[in-house]
Amino acid sequence: MAAATPALRIEGLQKGFASPEGGRVPVVDLPELTLEREAALAVEGESGSGKTTLLHLIAGILPADAGRIEIGGHLMTGLGEAARDRLRARTLGYLFQTFNLLAGLTAYENVLLGMTFRPRAGLAPREAARRALERVGLWDRRHHRPEQLSVGQQQRVAIARALAGQPLLVLADEPTSNLDAARGAQCMDLLEEFCAETRSALLVVTHDPAVATRFARRLVLRAPEPEPAPPGRG
Ligand SMILES: Nc1ncnc2c1ncn2[C@@H]1O[C@H](COP(=O)(O)OP(=O)(O)O)[C@@H](O)[C@H]1O
Ligand SMILES: [Mg+2]
Structure with missing residues (x-):
C-alpha cells in the first residue's frame, strides 16, 4: 500500500486583502507546511x-x-465554492473562536447539523452526534440551547460538533480565548484526547503561550512585510 498522504500539505500559499488606501496588504505568506495524519501542530502569532x-x-x-492546499491529498485550492464546501464537509472539523453555535437550536441539533454536511461511510449521524455529546459530558444537556449553557459548555458542544464526524483534520481558532486558565487547560485536554480517539490531525492557532507550550511542534506566523511603497517620493 502506498504511504498515506499527509493530512495537510501547503505550498507557496499567499493571501492579501485590498487596503482602503488602494493596493494590497499581504496577510499570509507560507512557503511550505506539512502536517502528517494524526499529528498535532500549534501555529502561534500576534493578533493580526x-x-x-x-x-x-x-x-x-x-x-x-x-x-x-491539499487536505488528505485532495486539492482545496482551485476549486469553486460548492466543491470547497463539499471537501470541507468530508474532511475537516472547525472550531471557531466564537463557537458559532446556532442560537435557535439545541446542543444536540447543533451537533447533528454538523453531521448533515459530513456524509461518511459507516457513521450514522444521530448515533455519532449522541456519542460526541456523551464524550464531552453534555448528553444530559442535549436539549439546552446555547444561551442556556455556560461558555465552557458551549465550547464543549462546539468540540462535539467539530469531532462527531471523525474528521481527518481539526482546525481550532484560539480555542481557549474565551475561557479562564483552568477551563482553557481542560478544553485543551479534551480537544487533544478526543482528536487522538478519532485519529484526527489537529492544527491549533493561538497567541496564548499556555496553549502553544503543550505542543511538541510549533510554528510562528508573522505578518508578511508590506509591499514597498513605489520609489521616487520624498
Ligand atoms: N476580509 C478582510 N478584509 C481586509 N482585511 C482583512 C480581512 N480579514 C482579515 N484582514 C486583515 O488581515 C490581517 C490578519 O487578520 P487575521 O487573520 O484575523 O489575524 P489573526 O487571526 O492572527 O488576529 C489583519 O490585519 C486584518 O485586519
Ligand atoms: Mg484571529
Whole structure:
C-alpha cells in the first residue's frame, strides 16, 4: 500500500486583502507546511498575524491568491465554492473562536447539523452526534440551547460538533480565548484526547503561550512585510 498522504500539505500559499488606501496588504505568506495524519501542530502569532485567515484558507472558506492546499491529498485550492464546501464537509472539523453555535437550536441539533454536511461511510449521524455529546459530558444537556449553557459548555458542544464526524483534520481558532486558565487547560485536554480517539490531525492557532507550550511542534506566523511603497517620493 502506498504511504498515506499527509493530512495537510501547503505550498507557496499567499493571501492579501485590498487596503482602503488602494493596493494590497499581504496577510499570509507560507512557503511550505506539512502536517502528517494524526499529528498535532500549534501555529502561534500576534493578533493580526494572519492566523484566522490561514485557517479560512485551509478550510476553503476564503480562496487563496496563490499556492496549493491539499487536505488528505485532495486539492482545496482551485476549486469553486460548492466543491470547497463539499471537501470541507468530508474532511475537516472547525472550531471557531466564537463557537458559532446556532442560537435557535439545541446542543444536540447543533451537533447533528454538523453531521448533515459530513456524509461518511459507516457513521450514522444521530448515533455519532449522541456519542460526541456523551464524550464531552453534555448528553444530559442535549436539549439546552446555547444561551442556556455556560461558555465552557458551549465550547464543549462546539468540540462535539467539530469531532462527531471523525474528521481527518481539526482546525481550532484560539480555542481557549474565551475561557479562564483552568477551563482553557481542560478544553485543551479534551480537544487533544478526543482528536487522538478519532485519529484526527489537529492544527491549533493561538497567541496564548499556555496553549502553544503543550505542543511538541510549533510554528510562528508573522505578518508578511508590506509591499514597498513605489520609489521616487520624498
Ligand atoms: N476580509 C478582510 N478584509 C481586509 N482585511 C482583512 C480581512 N480579514 C482579515 N484582514 C486583515 O488581515 C490581517 C490578519 O487578520 P487575521 O487573520 O484575523 O489575524 P489573526 O487571526 O492572527 O488576529 C489583519 O490585519 C486584518 O485586519
Ligand atoms: Mg484571529
